[in-house]
Amino acid sequence: MNIAIEITYLVSSIFFIYGIKKLSSPKTARRGNLYSAIGMLLAIVVTLLDQNVLTFEWIIIGGIIGSLIGAVLALKIKMTGMPQMVGLLNGFGGGASLLVALSEYYKLSTVMPVNTGIAIVLSLLIGSVTFTGSLIAFGKLQGLVTGKVVHYFGQHLINVLLFLFVIVASIVVVINPEMSTLVLIITGVSLLLGVLLVLPIGGADMPVAISLLNSYSGLAAATTGFILENNVLIIAGALVGASGIILTLIMCRGMNRSLMNVVLGGWANAGASDGASVSGEGPKGDVKSVDAEELAMILEVASNVIIVPGYGMAVAQAQHAVRDLMLALEDKEIDVRFAIHPVAGRMPGHMNVLLAEANVPYDKLFALEDINNDFANTDVAIVIGANDVVNPAARHDKNSPIYGMPILNVDYAKTVVINKRSLNPGYAGIGNELFFGDNSLMFFGDAKEAIGKLTSEIKKL
Amino acid sequence: MDVTNFLMLIYVFVLAIFVGFELITKVPPTLHTPLMSGSNAISGITIVGALLSAGAEEFTISTILGLIAVIFAMINVVGGYLVTDRMLKMFKKKVR
Numbered sequence: 001m002n003i004a005i006e007i008t009y010l011v012s013s014i015f016f017i018y019g020i021k022k023l024s025s026p027k028t029a030r031r032g033n034l035y036s037a038i039g040m041l042l043a044i045v046v047t048l049l050d051q052n053v054l055t056f057e058w059i060i061i062g063g064i065i066g067s068l069i070g071a072v073l074a075l076k077i078k079m080t081g082m083p084q085m086v087g088l089l090n091g092f093g094g095g096a097s098l099l100v101a102l103s104e105y106y107k108l109s110t111v112m113p114v115n116t117g118i119a120i121v122l123s124l125l126i127g128s129v130t131f132t133g134s135l136i137a138f139g140k141l142q143g144l145v146t147g148k149v150v151h152y153f154g155q156h157l158i159n160v161l162l163f164l165f166v167i168v169a170s171i172v173v174v175i176n177p178e179m180s181t182l183v184l185i186i187t188g189v190s191l192l193l194g195v196l197l198v199l200p201i202g203g204a205d206m207p208v209a210i211s212l213l214n215s216y217s218g219l220a221a222a223t224t225g226f227i228l229e230n231n232v233l234i235i236a237g238a239l240v241g242a243s244g245i246i247l248t249l250i251m252c253r254g255m256n257r258s259l260m261n262v263v264l265g266g267w268a269n270a271g272a273s274d275g276a277s278v279s280g281e282g283p284k285g286d287v288k289s290v291d292a293e294e295l296a297m298i299l300e301v302a303s304n305v306i307i308v309p310g311y312g313m314a315v316a317q318a319q320h321a322v323r324d325l326m327l328a329l330e331d332k333e334i335d336v337r338f339a340i341h342p343v344a345g346r347m348p349g350h351m352n353v354l355l356a357e358a359n360v361p362y363d364k365l366f367a368l369e370d371i372n373n374d375f376a377n378t379d380v381a382i383v384i385g386a387n388d389v390v391n392p393a394a395r396h397d398k399n400s401p402i403y404g405m406p407i408l409n410v411d412y413a414k415t416v417v418i419n420k421r422s423l424n425p426g427y428a429g430i431g432n433e434l435f436f437g438d439n440s441l442m443f444f445g446d447a448k449e450a451i452g453k454l455t456s457e458i459k460k461l
Numbered sequence: 462m463d464v465t466n467f468l469m470l471i472y473v474f475v476l477a478i479f480v481g482f483e484l485i486t487k488v489p490p491t492l493h494t495p496l497m498s499g500s501n502a503i504s505g506i507t508i509v510g511a512l513l514s515a516g517a518e519e520f521t522i523s524t525i526l527g528l529i530a531v532i533f534a535m536i537n538v539v540g541g542y543l544v545t546d547r548m549l550k551m552f553k554k555k556v557r
Contacts, residue, residue, distance in 0.1 A: 016503055016506075017484065019503075020485065020488075020496075020499075020500070020503075021484055023484075023488045023492055024484075024488055024489070025489070026489070026491065026552040026554075027554075029495060029549045029552065030549040030550055030552075032499075033542065033549055034546075036499060036542070037502070037542045040502070040503070040506065040508075043506060043508075043509055044508055044509070044512070044538075047508075047509045047512045048512060048516075050516075052513055052517065053512055053513060053516030054518040055517070055518060055524075058531075059515050059528070059531055062528045062529075062531035062532045062535070063532075065532050065535075066531060066532040066534065066538075067539040069532075069540070070536040070537065070538065070539030070541070071539050071540070071543055073536070073544070074539070074541075074542075074543035074547065075543065079551075082544075082548070085498070085540075085544060086497050086501060089498065089501050089536070089540050089544075090501055092533040092534070092536045092540075093501060093504040093533070093534065093537040095530075096505070096508070096511055096530045096531075096533035097530075099511070099514075099526045099527070099530035099533065100507055100514055103514035103515075103522075103526035103530065104514065104523075106521065106522050106523040106526070107514070107517070107523045115467045210497070214497055214504075217501065217504040218503075218504045220507070221505075221506050221507040222474060224507050224510045225474075226470055226474075228509070228510050229466070229470060230509060230510070231470070231473050232506060232509065233506050233507065233509055235473060235477040236504070236506035237504065237506065238473075238475075238478045238480075239480065239481040239484070239500065239503060240501070240503050242478050242480075243481060243485045243496060243497075243500040244497075246482065246485045246486060247485075247493060247496070247497065250493075340490065342490065347493075347497065348490070348493035348494060348496075348497060349490060349491060349495070349497070352490070352491040352492070353495070353548055353551070356491075356552045359551075361555055362491050362553070365491050367491075
């Protein structure tokens with residue numbers, strides 16, 4: 001083991017840690033990402049100097065192919081497509097760890113120490129689940145695989161049995177490393193598990209799934225580190241693992257679901273089955289709707305406005321229209337802020353990135369706990385393409401499947417305007433009593449079009 | 462590998478998890494997407510393993526697997542850092 005190489009790995013670990021530290025503020029975040037990239041570059045260069053790396057032609061070709069694909073993906077993807085991009089990249093990370101584990105197995109096979117064996121089977125399992133799970137998540141977000149909640153017969157039993165099989169087979173392989181067919185079977189079953197675990201998850205639960213898969217990709221890298229006895233892999237993998245877990249917990253809290261509930265995939269069932277029974281007897285009443293002209297007049301006399309964006313804004317690509325609305329309102333001396341629910345969109349921070357793309361300053365974006373008490377003093381709350389996260393039933397209706405979920409209290413504002421295409425229920429499949437509130441006004445239409453019309457009406461005043 | 466060595470690796474792993482928890486809880490929600498794609502890029506560190514696997518002298522199944530791993534990991538690394546940078550440069554405080 002070469003001392004210089006080891007020290008460089010240490011330096012590169014410090015770059016990763018320092019890089020993440022810089023992510024604590026949007027001001028320094030970009031530099032942080034650069035530090036992290038430098039850490040990666042150092043690790044790659046020094047690995048090429050390792051005495052075990054002897055042939056370079058293939059590595060260079062492979063490196064160039066991978067870099068090109070990665071660069072094209074990164075530069076072409078639209079900001080609204082960020083969740084599937086992250087899903088896809090996650091998959092490649094997991095896939096790489098899986099392949100390294102397999103490769104190491106073939107290198108060692110018959111002379112495999114027990115601890116290396118354990119690391120290899122763990123890496124195979126986690127890497128495989130991350131790989132296929134992320135690809136399914138990508139497919140769902142991209143619309144290639146159904147975004148709906150999928151049920152199949154005995155799904156939990158099948159998953160548990162497959163998992164138990166992998167555990168037992170892994171123990172056998174660790175004891176008898178020469179059983180190479182079993183290693184391939186373990187890999188195959190793990191790949192299948194990744195598909196089966198993510199397939200049942202519905203679109204709006206994707207923030208949890210993506211966060212969890214993010215964590216897995218880190219853990220896969222860390223287990224690869226245990227195979228190679230390499231600290232930089234272990235440190236970097238642990239950092240990513242921790243990051244994914246924290247985001248997962250934040251997302252769970254945002255939906256009032258336990259992590260166990262998520263890991264077992266049970267949360268999708270709760271929302272769907274209960275939702276179906278409730279939707280028939282959903283809230284009813286009179287709905288008041290407004291057109292752009294009336295709404296402009298209501299807004300003109302407001303002194304403060306909070307905008308609540310949801311996935312509908314992303315679908316309609318309405319972030320630029322929303323920014324124009326913000327500017328038009330500010331021209332009328334109206335204070336405009338944004339309230340972002342933790343699970344709005346399809347991944348953590350999805351809304352923030354879209355609004356940043358549209359040049360909305362980040363100090364106008366507020367997290368739920370920082371703004372929720374202000375709705376009572378707000379003249380107009382404008383909900384754009386959000387539904388379940390503003391459903392007051394979560395506060396008081398014990399029978400509602402979303403009961404207990406923290407929501408943005410838009411109904412406390414003097415007037416709530418809800419921009420939506422129709423009265424259809426949101427993801428949870430339940431009606432929203434907010435639409436029938438005394439202070440609620442429905443502003444029907446595609447978000448981009450409707451908000452655009454509203455902005456031009458405001459400018460006319 | 463002896464047991465002490467293996468234990469040292471576990472030490473490193475556990476301590477790094479704690480460092481990770483401390484650091485990530487300080488990341489504001491507004492940066493959660495870049496945090497994800499950025500940490501995603503870091504998980505591409507498995508490229509180190511891929512290079513070691515792919516660089517062996519004789520051409521075996523092990524090197525082929527390593528080579529595909531190099532491609533996968535490089536997509537993860539390059540794509541992850543570039544897309545994160547693209548996002549982070551959009552976050553501004555003042556506009557107009």
